[in-house]
Amino acid sequence: MGTRKTFYVGTLPVLLALVLGYFRPDLTQVLSGIHSIWTDGDAGDATQTPPKGHMQKFGLHVDKEKELIVMDHFPSPEDFYRDHMRQSVPLVVRGSLKHWPAVEKWKNEDYLREKFGHEDFVVMWNNITDHRHKSAMMMSMNEFLDQYRDKHIYLDGFVSPAMSKDLTIPKFLGCDAIIKRATQFSLLFNAAWSSTFVHVDGTENMFTQITGQRQWILIPPTHGKYLHVDDFNYHRGISPVEPEAVDLIKFPNVSKVDIYNITLYEGDIIYVPEGWYHQVRTMGGPPNIAVTIFMDYISCMEKGYPVDKTQEMLTEMCIAMREATPKEITCQERMEDMPMQEFIEKYGYLNPKVLNLVHDFETADRLYNFFSTTLKSGYAMPSLGFGLSGQPVDKAKPAASHALRMGYRLFDTDPDDESEEILGTILASTPDVKREDVFIVVKVHPRNLGREKTIASVQRSLTRLKTDYIDLVLIKAPSCDGMKFKCEANDNRGTWKESWEALEELNEGGKIRSLGVSNFKMSELRRLIGFAKVPLSVVQNNFNLHNRKTKLRQFCKDNGITFMAHGLMGVLETENGTRESPLLSHKMLDLAARKYRTTPGTIMIRWALNQNVTVTPTSTNLNHIAFNKYAPQLDVGESPWAMKMLTDFFPHVN
Numbered sequence: 001m002g003t004r005k006t007f008y009v010g011t012l013p014v015l016l017a018l019v020l021g022y023f024r025p026d027l028t029q030v031l032s033g034i035h036s037i038w039t040d041g042d043a044g045d046a047t048q049t050p051p052k053g054h055m056q057k058f059g060l061h062v063d064k065e066k067e068l069i070v071m072d073h074f075p076s077p078e079d080f081y082r083d084h085m086r087q088s089v090p091l092v093v094r095g096s097l098k099h100w101p102a103v104e105k106w107k108n109e110d111y112l113r114e115k116f117g118h119e120d121f122v123v124m125w126n127n128i129t130d131h132r133h134k135s136a137m138m139m140s141m142n143e144f145l146d147q148y149r150d151k152h153i154y155l156d157g158f159v160s161p162a163m164s165k166d167l168t169i170p171k172f173l174g175c176d177a178i179i180k181r182a183t184q185f186s187l188l189f190n191a192a193w194s195s196t197f198v199h200v201d202g203t204e205n206m207f208t209q210i211t212g213q214r215q216w217i218l219i220p221p222t223h224g225k226y227l228h229v230d231d232f233n234y235h236r237g238i239s240p241v242e243p244e245a246v247d248l249i250k251f252p253n254v255s256k257v258d259i260y261n262i263t264l265y266e267g268d269i270i271y272v273p274e275g276w277y278h279q280v281r282t283m284g285g286p287p288n289i290a291v292t293i294f295m296d297y298i299s300c301m302e303k304g305y306p307v308d309k310t311q312e313m314l315t316e317m318c319i320a321m322r323e324a325t326p327k328e329i330t331c332q333e334r335m336e337d338m339p340m341q342e343f344i345e346k347y348g349y350l351n352p353k354v355l356n357l358v359h360d361f362e363t364a365d366r367l368y369n370f371f372s373t374t375l376k377s378g379y380a381m382p383s384l385g386f387g388l389s390g391q392p393v394d395k396a397k398p399a400a401s402h403a404l405r406m407g408y409r410l411f412d413t414d415p416d417d418e419s420e421e422i423l424g425t426i427l428a429s430t431p432d433v434k435r436e437d438v439f440i441v442v443k444v445h446p447r448n449l450g451r452e453k454t455i456a457s458v459q460r461s462l463t464r465l466k467t468d469y470i471d472l473v474l475i476k477a478p479s480c481d482g483m484k485f486k487c488e489a490n491d492n493r494g495t496w497k498e499s500w501e502a503l504e505e506l507n508e509g510g511k512i513r514s515l516g517v518s519n520f521k522m523s524e525l526r527r528l529i530g531f532a533k534v535p536l537s538v539v540q541n542n543f544n545l546h547n548r549k550t551k552l553r554q555f556c557k558d559n560g561i562t563f564m565a566h567g568l569m570g571v572l573e574t575e576n577g578t579r580e581s582p583l584l585s586h587k588m589l590d591l592a593a594r595k596y597r598t599t600p601g602t603i604m605i606r607w608a609l610n611q612n613v614t615v616t617p618t619s620t621n622l623n624h625i626a627f628n629k630y631a632p633q634l635d636v637g638e639s640p641w642a643m644k645m646l647t648d649f650f651p652h653v654n
């Protein structure tokens, strides 16, 4: 699973630094603490004058600031690549994106409410008194706008497809060889109170101020070694200096650092190459809104991490990597001023890595693996997976890629839609994730009951998944009688017993590792256990907060069988064809979600995991996919009553 890090490290430094930025200790405490160091310290020599800029804002130590290249029009993509990207030279283009509809429209909160009011975004909360309780939750734009002026909250999500209508591809990036490197379009929105640590990003950053201003202080990569980053072992790429009051006695080398200083106004864009340290402060507004495009180019921090390199070694490596890239680019396709939405539709939605904001990936991995179970077959299965079935292909594809990238390793498919095909294609094109790293669940539809048909069905699944074994095969139902199973009257079906025996054969031949059944009655399960030669590993059935299946789960527990839920979110089709979940909108769940500052869906998942139930929620909303994955990390112990409330008082049938 070590390979997963390559997905994450890319923007992790950026995001973590931002987080740390908001959760910096209270400034007055820092100031008084440091003041006493200076006055009571070993500076016995009263005549000694403190270095220039000591205990002042970061950057005031220099006599003269250096100047960035500032243009009033875009260079061509070819020139930009040659003179800036490849050479690691930052660039500011003033006013160049004033024509973006966003610049004109987003300062109007009524417009934001009207157009995006009901969309969900990731919002960070500041808790100055308790760093452990920094947290993230999803909020609609309306909810955010209702409170962001009064609270230390920071929308740090990503540009939604609807919002991307108000943006276009900046001309100098409008070349396939550049823009296709984009990995994330982020939206940064607050009431102009934020200020980051001095940090470095793991990606190229194309940052546009939409409303309000931002002051950027940049430090060249070769001076990174003066920022004492190697002393700071929380995370690579973050300097321990307090940017509001730099202690130059404690961090003397900071005095050697060159400073570039620029303030961005509406419609200005800055290009910050990977490796340039920076400190950023919002000013002006509210609303203070910016949009940034992160791009992978050399990704050298990612490649140099976590090997034990000093900042100096890392910088040398990054410079060499940049020099090794082609001197020029050729654009096959130009997308200058292409509406961002059109780009996203054409090339697939980019990958928000929101979860990184909440916890580091090692914790995420550890807790994800903590919620896993050893099946009766002896194989381990994660308890939290991602369901691909029942979604339109154009949405299921980006959703499944995103889930894989987010670290989901259990995937539930359905032979009746394109989910096997989609998963197979994604896995085949993701060499970093090895086949044995993922656990794939496949089903046999009841119309294929009987030996031959079952074998053919599994064979088809193997082909569609482009794999030579399946981790778990479930017989989807013991018969076609259930209403939703579409079967032909005369399709010569066999029995579920024949199917089971066929699966046992395939198990013996190494094509299937574990066997299970779905929607079987307890009497059928007893019969099955009676004759099964290969153990029954998994029983799947409908399960959620309302429908507890207590007896069935007890039966499974007594027989060492793992219970897997379907229908966890309680989504129902309404008469007019819309899908709704009375469970998800229940006020008790809402209360718990607010308590833990997350989504109702995440709470529901965590509640099921706590009951030892394996879940594979499905979603095409990238935010929800990220948040669902966050369920194992929820600190439910913080308010045990909320979980207990759901167990004891949520209306349910046993």
Ligand SMILES: *[C@@H]1O[C@H](CO)[C@@H](O)[C@H](O)[C@H]1NC(C)=O
Pocket (backbone or CB within 6 Å): 057, 058, 059, 060, 217, 259, 261, 262, 263
């Ligand atoms: C940067 O520029 C701003 C605006 O011109 C100025 O107020 C500030 O002192 C400069 N230097 C630093 C380190 O902030």
Ligand SMILES: *[C@@H]1O[C@H](CO)[C@@H](O)[C@H](O)[C@H]1NC(C)=O
Pocket (backbone or CB within 6 Å): 126, 127, 128, 129, 130, 133
């Ligand atoms: C911050 O954390 C403390 C301690 O856990 C808690 O009492 C307080 O309510 C939290 N504040 C906010 C704004 O969440």
Ligand SMILES: *[C@@H]1O[C@H](CO)[C@@H](O)[C@H](O)[C@H]1NC(C)=O
Pocket (backbone or CB within 6 Å): 226, 228, 252, 253
């Ligand atoms: C300051 O930098 C010099 C080299 O540039 C290095 O030898 C020294 O250890 C650094 N000091 C600290 C406190 O990091």
Ligand SMILES: *[C@@H]1O[C@H](CO)[C@@H](O)[C@H](O)[C@H]1NC(C)=O
Pocket (backbone or CB within 6 Å): 574, 575, 576, 577, 578
């Ligand atoms: C569909 O029906 C549900 C109730 O069954 C109702 O709440 C919802 O507003 C309806 N949606 C539309 C688009 O008519």
Ligand SMILES: *[C@@H]1O[C@H](CO)[C@@H](O)[C@H](O)[C@H]1NC(C)=O
Pocket (backbone or CB within 6 Å): 610, 611, 612
């Ligand atoms: C879940 O499984 C663990 C380990 O087998 C057990 O200790 C715990 O009691 C189970 N919880 C429930 C709610 O069944």
